Amino acid sequence: MSGLREGRWVCTYCGAECRGRDESCAGLDGGSGCGAARQPGVRFYLPGRNPYLTDPGLIADARSGADWHCDHCGGANKGAVGAHPVRACAHCGNPRDLSDQETPTRDFAPGSAPSSAEALRPARPDRRASPGSERTSALRPRRRIALICAALLAGLFLAWSVLFAAYPAPMAVTGLSWERTLTVEAYRTVQEEGWDAPSDARVHDRDRRVRSWREVLDRMETRTRQVSDRVQVGSESYGCGIRDLGNGYFQDITCTRPVYQTRMRTETYQEPIYRREPVYDTWLSWEVDRWVPARTERSAGTTPDRAWPEPDLAENERAGARTERLAVDLGSGEDRLQDRVVPDPVWTAAVRDRELIVTRDWWGRVRDVTVVGP
Structure with a gap:
């Protein structure tokens, strides 16, 4: 198999499809064209149905080199006929010189060679579309996605605000308790x-x-x-x-x-x-020899007066770490809070009959206990 196939070209004067071998418009049957010379800039295309060449004459013609265009009349000429280079324009007789340009050869990747005359025409812009409409249409899906994402984020934020929002409410103090612990260390x-x-x-x-x-x-x-x-x-x-x-x-x-x-x-x-x-x-x-925990002394009460344990220390003993636990009872009925551990400022405020603010979340869980006002 020769690996050679004949292409086609379109006459710029009458629009007829012509065989690749023809330097003048002759149509696909070799005689129905207008006869005008193929002009510079005409490009070839290869229909997919064109078979490989088997005729020796056409194979020799394909291997005769690239065509050249006469700079005098613009007509196309074969590079050679048989083994003889073409020295003069077949259309006007002007001798070939260095100003006559050869038709350039081009390489295509598999499946990318133009296969029709339509494939050679540059794409025409859609005059019905306004300038920038393609960009606008391309941006519409992005804007739609952006709006959907913004709506989802807003919904999530609203749900988070409702579920995790704080709901403060005042509650009266109904009870107090305290416990103090002292660790006694021995040497x-x-x-x-x-x-x-x-x-x-x-x-x-x-x-x-x-x-x-x-x-x-x-x-x-x-x-x-x-x-x-x-x-x-x-x-x-x-x-x-x-x-x-x-x-x-x-x-x-x-x-x-x-x-x-x-x-x-x-x-x-x-x-x-x-x-x-x-x-x-x-x-x-x-x-x-080390100081080590020996025992724990405790004191507790339900009155405002708090006191640390006062243990009897032996000669080799000393007072060690101290801890304190303060708690209050708030409200009554189903909302009552019992033995709620609070920091010292809140407990002190409760001792002074200050109203406390209990902050709950959406599920009713207590998040904080604070004092009303300064």
């Missing part, structure tokens, strides 16, 4: 152990123990494994495009690419074998 000798003793410790025992493990290279072992290699076993030809030869004919472009196969082979390698070895260190046992 005692305690037994401890570990890898590192404090500076004031009195070490009385040492023992060698495993503190950690480490990986140590023991040996190398020879092993085998299957690996795959991509091996080139040849090459293949494939159609990678089509070329407009500039003379009314088109030729398939053939490219070559390598062909690979995956082949398996056995590979020998050295694998390191490790063993675990213990890392020893000295484990210490010691005694040290």
